[in-house]
Amino acid sequence: MSEPLLEVRSLVVEFEGPGGKFRALDGVDLEIRPGESVGLVGESGCGKTTLARVILGLDRPSHGSVVFRSERGSEGLGMVWQDPSASLNPRWTIGRSVGEPARIHRKKIDVDALLTEVGLDPSLGCRYPHELSGGQRQRAAIARALSLRPDLLLCDEPTAALDLSIQSQILNLIREEQRRLGFSVLYISHDLPTVRFLCDRIVVLYLGKVVEEGPAEEVYAAPRHPYARMLLDSVPSLERVGELPIGGFGEAGSRPHRGCVFAPRCPWADDRCREVPPAPTREPHRVDCWHPLG
Template sequence: MKIRELTVRYGKFNAVDHVSLNVPPGSAVGLVGESGSGKSTLARAVAGLVPSRGTITGIDRSKVQMVFQDPYSSLNPRMSVGLSIAEGLGPRMRRTARRTEVERLLDLVALPAAAADKYPRELSGGQRQRVAVARALAAQPDLLIADEITSALDVSVQGAVLNLIRELRTELGLSMLFISHNLAVVRYVTDTVAVMRAGRLVEAGTVDEVIGAPQHPYTRSLLDAVPRLIHS
């Protein structure tokens, strides 16, 4: 996917200001910045959820799926897990085939088949986020956007969800835009990093380049917020 001069404007304010970014097939690109930097707005524009100007080529926008920060609010509390995941499947699929596919997707995100009959309120935060990932994968996306998917989770389960994302990348060859404010998380999951500040990209490169030898003062300030990265 190639993003060129993408701009999202709210009134007179450019939330995203002429951003250009590549997400090569099978790669994971980390988009990092503080709250309000425009990274989530850019993600929503790529997914077609907010109007934008500029061009997005190399991908069918209907094949972009997004996993949001809060798994509870993104799942219908009145729908069972199985029905929520099945929403992403083709409407012509037979009932038995749908059930089999739902169970396969649950297994893919390390949840038991019995979870299909549960409701979001019966699951932990980490389990709900796994359901959200399974629902996104049901649509067989060409691009998966993960928007701060561990931020609303307890620290004790964040690592397990990040490990899941890494495993899915390897197993499925997913192309991914991974959004976070935490460079330590981005380094663990992605190949390349793009740093956003005030709606613009200020630095981009491989993980080793950006974290090992940051060129922009803002990137260095983000690194200073995660001291363990400097000596790792």
């Protein structure tokens, strides 16, 4: 197997919160291989954006390491944010924003060809962001992120603010570009079906910890961690109704000091879960749980 393009080891990121220091990420390991697409899923606040920011060098690890093995350094990294205005300056034309990374890195690119590639008419290059639709703006943000032909594209919920019909167009665009250009993807979402569509592998994050990780089809078809099951069950599906123990899953709450992070919400939690952090099992794929499903 080839060396990982991205290697995240025992990553801890601490922030100052209202009640003192807390860990937004707490011992995260993650590898992404060349050409691989990995989906990072979890509810709001579990640390997804923080992980993307650390990979980009915008936040610093408190402990642990992030190694990005691209010979081209930061040029090898592309980023698509949920809000396209994070990468499109409102006072600049679309063409100028798309061409900006190339200008900074003194590279020659064909902005018209890039716009065409992402499904935009090149004439939109002379327009300003507010003159485009939300979907068109996100296409332009993708053109910018792909302009230097990154080895790894980070996507942080790029469809979350778009209408449903537009969401699938953007997902298709990312998938087609990945197949054509062969870059790796880290796709962040709170939505498992989306990630399954796009990704080879799924990593499930809960309150700063990876609780399950495995091939996308396997995690989707047979989630082993109760939290992964809960994420899937929040997607309406007839087959899943009636499989839950009485009482169901609890509300997201504060972080417990010991034991399993998910224990306060887990219908299967017992004394051991509340006291002792779960030891990961690896077969058929990784799950950190004392009572894995299936």
